[in-house]
Amino acid sequence: MPSRAQKESDQVQSKLPKKRQCGNAGVMLIGKSAQHGAVPAALLGGRFYTGKQVYVYTDFGGGVDKDETTPQGAFREFAEELLGQNEEEAKATAHKLCTKAALVGGRSFEHKGYAMFILFADTIVEALELPAVMEGMSAIDHLFALAVRNSELTSVALVGLEELLRGALADGCVCPLSTRQLDGQERSSTEIQLRHLMVGAGGSISTIRDVLETSMDQQMQLPCVVNPTTDQDAVAALLAEAPIAEGGEPRRRRWNRTSPSQNEPFPDEMQSAVHYYTTAALLKSSMSATAIAQQAQTRSKSQKPMPYVFDMETGDPDDVLTLLLLGSHPDIELRAVTVTPGSQEQMALVRWLLQQMGLMHVRLGAQDWPNNSSKPINLNTSFYKSFGRMRVGEPMCERADQVLLECCDDTVTLVTGAALHNLGKALEHDGFRLGRWVAQGGFAGEGVVPREKQMDKFKGLETCPT
Numbered sequence: 001m002p003s004r005a006q007k008e009s010d011q012v013q014s015k016l017p018k019k020r021q022c023g024n025a026g027v028m029l030i031g032k033s034a035q036h037g038a039v040p041a042a043l044l045g046g047r048f049y050t051g052k053q054v055y056v057y058t059d060f061g062g063g064v065d066k067d068e069t070t071p072q073g074a075f076r077e078f079a080e081e082l083l084g085q086n087e088e089e090a091k092a093t094a095h096k097l098c099t100k101a102a103l104v105g106g107r108s109f110e111h112k113g114y115a116m117f118i119l120f121a122d123t124i125v126e127a128l129e130l131p132a133v134m135e136g137m138s139a140i141d142h143l144f145a146l147a148v149r150n151s152e153l154t155s156v157a158l159v160g161l162e163e164l165l166r167g168a169l170a171d172g173c174v175c176p177l178s179t180r181q182l183d184g185q186e187r188s189s190t191e192i193q194l195r196h197l198m199v200g201a202g203g204s205i206s207t208i209r210d211v212l213e214t215s216m217d218q219q220m221q222l223p224c225v226v227n228p229t230t231d232q233d234a235v236a237a238l239l240a241e242a243p244i245a246e247g248g249e250p251r252r253r254r255w256n257r258t259s260p261s262q263n264e265p266f267p268d269e270m271q272s273a274v275h276y277y278t279t280a281a282l283l284k285s286s287m288s289a290t291a292i293a294q295q296a297q298t299r300s301k302s303q304k305p306m307p308y309v310f311d312m313e314t315g316d317p318d319d320v321l322t323l324l325l326l327g328s329h330p331d332i333e334l335r336a337v338t339v340t341p342g343s344q345e346q347m348a349l350v351r352w353l354l355q356q357m358g359l360m361h362v363r364l365g366a367q368d369w370p371n372n373s374s375k376p377i378n379l380n381t382s383f384y385k386s387f388g389r390m391r392v393g394e395p396m397c398e399r400a401d402q403v404l405l406e407c408c409d410d411t412v413t414l415v416t417g418a419a420l421h422n423l424g425k426a427l428e429h430d431g432f433r434l435g436r437w438v439a440q441g442g443f444a445g446e447g448v449v450p451r452e453k454q455m456d457k458f459k460g461l462e463t464c465p466t
Helices: 004-015 070-082 087-100 121-128 139-146 161-168 209-221 232-238 268-282 289-302 318-328 344-356 400-407 421-427
Strands: 024-033 039-049 054-058 060-063 109-111 114-120 155-160 178-181 306-312 332-339 363-366 397-399 413-416 436-439
Touching: 024 070, 024 121, 024 139, 039 070, 039 139, 039 161, 054 155, 060 070, 070 087, 070 114, 087 121, 114 121, 114 209, 121 139, 139 155, 139 178, 155 161, 161 209, 161 344, 306 318, 306 400, 318 332, 318 344, 332 344, 332 400, 344 363, 363 400, 397 400, 400 421
Parallel strands: 024 114, 306 332, 306 413, 332 363, 363 397, 413 436
Antiparallel strands: 024 039, 024 060, 039 054, 039 155, 109 114, 155 178
C-alpha cells in the first residue's frame, strides 16, 4: 500500500503540466567543407511548397509519429529526406543516431513547436557507418554527394554558416557555396531562398544563432578531416550535377604560387560571366542574368583581360565599390587585393566579397599581417551591414608587401585607395616592379593649398600617409 506521503506526491504530480512533445522535429546538419576551403557550412534541402507556390531551402524534418520520441521523429525524417530511405530503413537509422550521435549544444532547440537537433556531419557518417568518405572530401561534402531525390527533396545546397546567419537575419536570400539539382531541373546556383520560418528575428535560425556561432568558432580551431589526395574522376562523377564539378578545366594556379587553388568553383570560360552576374545581384541590377552573362562572355572573348592589383582600406564606401568593379569587370584580371591596416573584421569583409564573386584564387594581403589583426576598425555603418563576413576559408591572408612583390610586374596596374604603407613596404624589396600606378589621395596641406584653406588635421604638414 502506498504511504500517505506517496499519495500526496502523486496528487501533486498529476496536477503539474505534462512535458509537451513537439509535433514536428528536424535536423540541422553542419560541418567543414573541404571542397570550399574548410569553411564551416550547413547542408540544406530544397523543395517546392505547393501551398505558397515557392521553391525554398530548409533543414531536414517533418512530423513526429505518435509512437516516436521527438529525437526518433527528427532523425527518421532526416534519413527519409536526405538519404531517400523507406520508413523501415529510416527508423533503423534513427535508432542508430539516437544511441550514437552527439548533439551540438547538447540538446534540442525549440522554435514554435518545432524541435531542432543540430548534428555534425562527421557524427552522422561515423554513427551510420557510411561508405568511406571519398578522397578530397569532408563528411559534409560526402553527405551532399549522397543526397537522393524523393518526394521531399529535389535539390541540396551547401551554405557557409556565416552566410546562412547573415541571410536568415536579413531577407532570407543566401549565396550558397554549391548547389546540386537531383531532378535535372535548372535553378539558380548563385542565390537561393530560405524557408520563411527560418528567416527574421523570430525565425528558427535566430533561435539557434548562438550555438551556430559558437560551433563556427570551434570548427575554425579544428583541422578539416579530409584525405590528402583527390580522386578527380570519382569526385567529378559523384558530383556530376554540382557546379563545382562542371567544366573539366584544370584549376588555375595562384600568381607565383606552387600549389593549385582548391576552391575555384567555375571553369575559366565562365569566370567573367559569374563575376558580372554576382556583382550585379549584390547591387540589385535590373539586368537579367542571361543578358549579363552574354555581355560578359562576349566582351571577355574580344580582348585579353588587363592585370590589376588593388590596395584598399574601409574608411569610406568608395574602396568597396571599386573592389566590386575591378572584380566583376570582364576586361580586368584581378590578381591580388591588399588591405590597410588589415584587421580581422576588414579581412572577413573582403574575403566574403571575393567569395561572392568567385575570386577565391585572388591573393589577399594585409599590412604587416597579422600584427594589425586585432586593431578596432568600425564597420558598423549601414553600408557595411549590407555585406556578409567570412572569417575563414580562401583566400587566406598574407603579408601585403609580399603579395605585392609576387603579383606585380611590368604589365600590372596597381590602384591604391589607401594610405601607401603597403606600397612603401613593397618598394623596399629588391625586384619589385610595376607597370602603372593609379593613386587616389586626400591630402591637401602645406605647399599644396594656402594655410587658411587647410583642414585642421593637415595644417603645417608637408607629407601625410593618406
